Amino acid sequence: MPEFCPDGDQEARTAALLAEVACRVGSRLTVISTDAVFAGPRLFHGERAAATSGQPLARAARQVERALEATGALIVRTHPFGWSPPGAPPGFAERVWEALVEGRTVPFDRDRHATPILATCLADLLLAAYRRGLKGLYHVAGAERTGAYRFAVELAAAFGLRSGDALADGPSLDVPGSDHLRETSLSTRRVQRELRRPMPMLREGLDQFADQAADGYRARLQCCVPHAAVAAGAA
Numbered sequence: 001m002p003e004f005c006p007d008g009d010q011e012a013r014t015a016a017l018l019a020e021v022a023c024r025v026g027s028r029l030t031v032i033s034t035d036a037v038f039a040g041p042r043l044f045h046g047e048r049a050a051a052t053s054g055q056p057l058a059r060a061a062r063q064v065e066r067a068l069e070a071t072g073a074l075i076v077r078t079h080p081f082g083w084s085p086p087g088a089p090p091g092f093a094e095r096v097w098e099a100l101v102e103g104r105t106v107p108f109d110r111d112r113h114a115t116p117i118l119a120t121c122l123a124d125l126l127l128a129a130y131r132r133g134l135k136g137l138y139h140v141a142g143a144e145r146t147g148a149y150r151f152a153v154e155l156a157a158a159f160g161l162r163s164g165d166a167l168a169d170g171p172s173l174d175v176p177g178s179d180h181l182r183e184t185s186l187s188t189r190r191v192q193r194e195l196r197r198p199m200p201m202l203r204e205g206l207d208q209f210a211d212q213a214a215d216g217y218r219a220r221l222q223c224c225v226p227h228a229a230v231a232a233g234a235a
Contacts, residue, residue, distance in 0.1 A: 008060030012067040019071035028133075029073040030126060034061050035114060035141065037077065040183035043113075043145060047077075047137050047190060065137065074129060075137045077186060082119030082209065083218045093209060096152045100161045108149040115141035115185045116151065118205035120212070128195050139186040143199040151202070158206040159213075 015031060022029040038045045039053035051062055068075055081093040090098065093116075099106045117125075117140070125140050146154075156163040188199045212218050 005056040006060050008056075008063035011060055012063040015064045015073075016067045016071070019068055019073050022073070023071070028130065028135075029068075029071070030130065031064065031068060031073055031075050033065055033075055033077045033137075034058075035077050035079045035139075035184040035186050037061050037065075038184045038186075043183065044115075044185050044187040045139070046187045047139055049187075069137075072135050074134050076126065076129075076140050077137070078122055078140050079114045079116045079142070079184065079186070080119040080122050081116050081205075083212060083221055086222050092148070093151075093155060096155055097159065097213075100152075100156055100159070100163065106152060108147075108152060110147055110149045111182055113145050113147045113183050113185055115143070115145055115188070115199075116202065116205070117142040117200060118208055120208065121200045121205055125191070125195065125197075125199075128197070129191070132194060134191075134194055138191045138194075139188050140191050141186040141188055141199065142202055142205060143188070144202040145185040146202055151206075154203055155206050155209070158203065158210040 018031075019029050034057070035045075036055070037051035037053055037058045038049070039055075039058075041052075042049060051058060065075055081091055084090045084094055096106060122140060129138065129140070153163055192198060
């Protein structure tokens with residue numbers, strides 16, 4: 001979740017321009033959208049489900065999606081987590097990890113639910129979708145619906161950390177003012193049929209997230225990102 005809401009009109013114009021350029025040079029365009037277009041009441045939302053959130057971020061995302069509908073681009077709604085490169089603020093998973101390592105109390109909203117997926121798992125699935133030639137709107141996310149509290153408990157277990165009293169009910173660590181996003185879980189049946197493969201389970205992604213801290217992946221990510229990408233706000 002970004003800490004600011006992008007200008008929907010400007011983002012839609014940029015997306016349309018990228019689609020036009022991609023068509024002109026014979027390339028295919030993939031655009032990452034967000035599960036934040038939803039706010040319930042369904043537990044799992046398919047691609048045809050009504051985008052129920054009326055918040056500014058949701059409206060901006062839908063503007064981008066509409067601008068790409070007839071372009072042949074692949075539009076992916078998702079909920080990724082992972083390690084942040086330099087110049088980008090840490091995401092929710094990294095903030096939870098930092099709090100647990102430092103022994104700080106971590107407050108959570110138990111009501112919010114989503115279908116998170118590790119960013120590197122998402123990248124692998126996007127490559128598969130590209131090779132399959134998928135176009136249009138697809139939901140690509142984790143296999144399990146989970147809340148922030150359970151996510152943190154499973155994250156602690158993946159790292160071998162004790163959660164204990166560190167996890168408590170309270171305001172979410174997520175962006176202030178975003179507590180309206182109570183239910184953004186995505187149904188991934190369509191992409192599973194197209195790719196003929198399952199989506200990753202929560203613990204599978206968290207175990208890989210922990211491995212990336214131990215095997216040098218996180219260190220390489222934080223040291224080797226091109227300065228131009230950082231300056232552009234790459235995440």
